[in-house]
Amino acid sequence: MPQTPDTPESAVPAPDTDRTPATPPRRAPIELMRRFLGIDGRTHRPTVADALHDDAGEPAGVSEAPGLNRHENEQFRGIRRFGATGAVLMLVGSLGAGSHPVLQNPVQGLRVLGLPARIPSAALTLTMTGTVMVVIAWLLLGRFAVGNLGRRGGPVRRQLNRSQLDRTLLLWILPLIVAPPMFSKDAYSYLAQSEIAARGLDPYEIGPAGALGVDHVLTRTVPTIWRDTPAPYGPLFLWMGKGITALTGENIVAGIFLHRLLALAGVAMIVWALPRLARRCGVSAVAALWLGAANPLVLFHLVAGIHNEALMLGLMLAGMELALRAIESSRPLGGRAMWLLVAGAVLVALSSTIKIPSLLALGFVGMALARRWGGTVKAVLGAAALLVGIAVLVTAAVSVGSGLGIGWIHTLGTANAVRSWMSIPTLLGMVTGLGGVLLGLGDHTTAVLSLTRPIASLVAAYIAIRMLFAVLYGRIHAVGALGLAVGAVVLLFPVVQPWYLLWAVLPLAAWATTRAFRIPAIIFSSIVSVILMPKGGEEQPFVIVQAAIATVFTVGTLIVITRNRLPWRVEPPTEKAGAADRDDPAGAYAESP
Numbered sequence: 055m056p057q058t059p060d061t062p063e064s065a066v067p068a069p070d071t072d073r074t075p076a077t078p079p080r081r082a083p084i085e086l087m088r089r090f091l092g093i094d095g096r097t098h099r100p101t102v103a104d105a106l107h108d109d110a111g112e113p114a115g116v117s118e119a120p121g122l123n124r125h126e127n128e129q130f131r132g133i134r135r136f137g138a139t140g141a142v143l144m145l146v147g148s149l150g151a152g153s154h155p156v157l158q159n160p161v162q163g164l165r166v167l168g169l170p171a172r173i174p175s176a177a178l179t180l181t182m183t184g185t186v187m188v189v190i191a192w193l194l195l196g197r198f199a200v201g202n203l204g205r206r207g208g209p210v211r212r213q214l215n216r217s218q219l220d221r222t223l224l225l226w227i228l229p230l231i232v233a234p235p236m237f238s239k240d241a242y243s244y245l246a247q248s249e250i251a252a253r254g255l256d257p258y259e260i261g262p263a264g265a266l267g268v269d270h271v272l273t274r275t276v277p278t279i280w281r282d283t284p285a286p287y288g289p290l291f292l293w294m295g296k297g298i299t300a301l302t303g304e305n306i307v308a309g310i311f312l313h314r315l316l317a318l319a320g321v322a323m324i325v326w327a328l329p330r331l332a333r334r335c336g337v338s339a340v341a342a343l344w345l346g347a348a349n350p351l352v353l354f355h356l357v358a359g360i361h362n363e364a365l366m367l368g369l370m371l372a373g374m375e376l377a378l379r380a381i382e383s384s385r386p387l388g389g390r391a392m393w394l395l396v397a398g399a400v401l402v403a404l405s406s407t408i409k410i411p412s413l414l415a416l417g418f419v420g421m422a423l424a425r426r427w428g429g430t431v432k433a434v435l436g437a438a439a440l441l442v443g444i445a446v447l448v449t450a451a452v453s454v455g456s457g458l459g460i461g462w463i464h465t466l467g468t469a470n471a472v473r474s475w476m477s478i479p480t481l482l483g484m485v486t487g488l489g490g491v492l493l494g495l496g497d498h499t500t501a502v503l504s505l506t507r508p509i510a511s512l513v514a515a516y517i518a519i520r521m522l523f524a525v526l527y528g529r530i531h532a533v534g535a536l537g538l539a540v541g542a543v544v545l546l547f548p549v550v551q552p553w554y555l556l557w558a559v560l561p562l563a564a565w566a567t568t569r570a571f572r573i574p575a576i577i578f579s580s581i582v583s584v585i586l587m588p589k590g591g592e593e594q595p596f597v598i599v600q601a602a603i604a605t606v607f608t609v610g611t612l613i614v615i616t617r618n619r620l621p622w623r624v625e626p627p628t629e630k631a632g633a634a635d636r637d638d639p640a641g642a643y644a645e646s647p
Contacts, residue, residue, distance in 0.1 A: 140187025150177025152234035199344035248295025258461030290407035293456035323368030346563035355553035373401030403448035479510035537562035
C-alpha cells in the first residue's frame with residue numbers, strides 16, 4: 055500500500071508484485087471521476103475551506119471579546135462622525151453629480167439645491183471626497199469590529215458591540231436614503247420596465263423605446279444601450295414594479311423613492327440574517343456585519359444605487375437562515391421545524407424570481423438536508439424532490455400571478471452585451487483581442503469570447519458541484535460552500551458589475567475568518583467603491599481629474615487634522631481578553647454612544 059503521512063514506515067508491507075491490484079484498470083476512470091467530484095471518501099485532504107475558515111481564528115460572539123474602553127469609545131465616535139460627514143457630503147454632491155433623470159429633475163432651476171448642478175467640478179469633488187471618507191471610516195471601524203483579523207492564537211483586540219455597529223450603519227445610510235440615485239441608472243430602467251408591464255405589454259419581448267416611445271418621460275433617462283432590450287429581471291421584481299407604477303404613475307421621484315424602500319427592505323433582511331448565519335459558522339456577528347452589511351458596496355450600490363440585488367440577497371440569506379435553523383436543530387424534523395424549512399425554501403425561491411443566480415442557495419440547503427437525513431443517495435433524491443417541488447410551485451405561482459409568464463427565462467443573457475473587465479473570461483478575451491490588433495492580426499475579441507466564456511461556465515459549474523458534495527460529506531458548512539460557489543460564478547460570469555461581488559462577499563462574510571479572504575475582500579471592496587463615478591461614467595475627463603486632485607488634497611488635510619483623534623496609527627493589541635482598562639466603569643464596555 056502507498057505510504058501516507060499517518061502510516062509509520064515500519065508498518066508498510068513490502069510490495070507484492072503478484073498481488074492483484076485493488077482497483078482493476080477498467081475501474082480507474084470511475085475512481086478518477088469520483089476523485090474529480092470529491093466523492094471518493096477522502097475527508098482529510100487539504101481544501102479551500104482550510105485556507106479561508108479557521109474555527110480558532112476569532113471569538114464566536116461579542117460576549118467573548120472585551121468591549122471598547124473609554125479611549126477607544128472616543129475614537130469610535132470620531133470614526134462614526136467622520137463616516138457620517140462623508141455620507142452628508144455625498145448627499146450634497148449628488149444634487150449635481152448624481153444620476154439625475156433627464157426630465158422631472160426635482161432640483162433643476164432651484165437656487166440653492168440646484169447650485170451643485172451648475173458647478174460640476176465642485177459637485178463631483180464633494181461626492182468623491184464623501185465617498186473616500188466613508189470608505190476610510192469603514193476601514194478604521196474594522197479595527198474595532200474584526201478583532202485580530204483572523205490571526206490564529208494572536209492577541210485579542212477589544213471589539214465594539216452590536217448596538218454600536220447597528221447605530222453606525224443606520225447613521226451612514228440615512229443621508230443616502232434621500233439622495234438621488236448614484237453610480238448607476240438602473241433604477242430608471244426599473245421604472246420603464248414596470249410601466250411596460252403595467253400597460254399589459256410583455257417586458258420580456260419589447261424594450262422601453264418600442265413599448266413606450268423614445269420620447270416618453272421614463273424612456274428618456276434609460277441608458278441608450280438598454281432602451282431596446284427586454285427586461286432581464288424575474289417576474290416578482292416586475293410585479294412589485296407594477297404595484298409601484300400603479301401608485302406613482304409617471305412620477306419619477308416618487309417611483310425612485312418607493313424602489314429605494316424595496317432596496318432598504320432587502321438591506322434590513324441582510325442585517326437580520328447575516329449575524330445569525332455567522333453564529334452558525336462560529337464567526338463573530340459584529341465582524342460579519344461589518345464586512346457584509348456595512349461594506350461600502352452595500353451603502354453605495356444597494357442603498358444609493360437602488361439595485362435589486364438588495365432584495366434578492368436579503369430574501370436568499372433570510373431563507374438560508376430559516377432553512378438551516380430547521381436542519382441544524384436537535385429536534386426531529388417535523389412540525390414547526392418542517393414549516394421553517396419550507397418557509398426558508400420559499401424565500402430562496404422567491405429571491406430567484408428577482409435574479410435567478412440565488413437559486414443556487416437552494417442546492418446547498420438540499421445537501422445540508424440530505425446530510426441530516428443520512429447522506430445516502432435516497433436522502434439526496436428526497437431532499438431534491440422536496441426543494442425542487444417548492445421552487446417549481448413558487449416560480450409558477452409568481453409567473454402566473456404576475457401575468458408575466460416565463461418569458462424571463464429567455465432574457466437572462468441580456469446583460470452579456472456589456473464587456474466587463476471584472477469578468478475573468480471577458481478580460482481574457484479583451485486582452486487577447488487587443489494583442490491581435492497590436493500585432494496586426496485583426497480584432498478577434500468576439501471569437502475569443504466565444505471560447506473563454508463557455509469554458510469559464512464549465513469551470514464555475516464544476517466548482518459549484520464540488521461544493522455541493524463537500525456539504526453532503528460535511529467538509530464545509532453550507533453557508534461557506536454557497537459563498538465559494540457563487541464567488542466562482544461571479545468571477546467567471548460573462549458580465550460582472552461591482553455590486554455582483556456582494557453575491558459572494560455577504561455569505562463569505564458569515565463564514566470565512568482568515569486573512570486569506572478578509573484582506574483581499576477589504577482591499578477589493580475599497581478600491582471598487584472609490585473608482586466608480588457617481589453618474590455612472592458620464593463625466594468629462596478633465597472634470598474627473600480636477601475632482602480627483604481636489605479630493606486627494608481635501609482628504610489628506612482631514613487626515614492631518616484628525617491625526618490625534620482617529621486611530622490612524624496601529625496600536626498594539628491587548629494581550630489578554632481581560633486586560634481592558636480597569637479604571638473604566640464596567641458599563642463603558644457595553645456603552646452604545
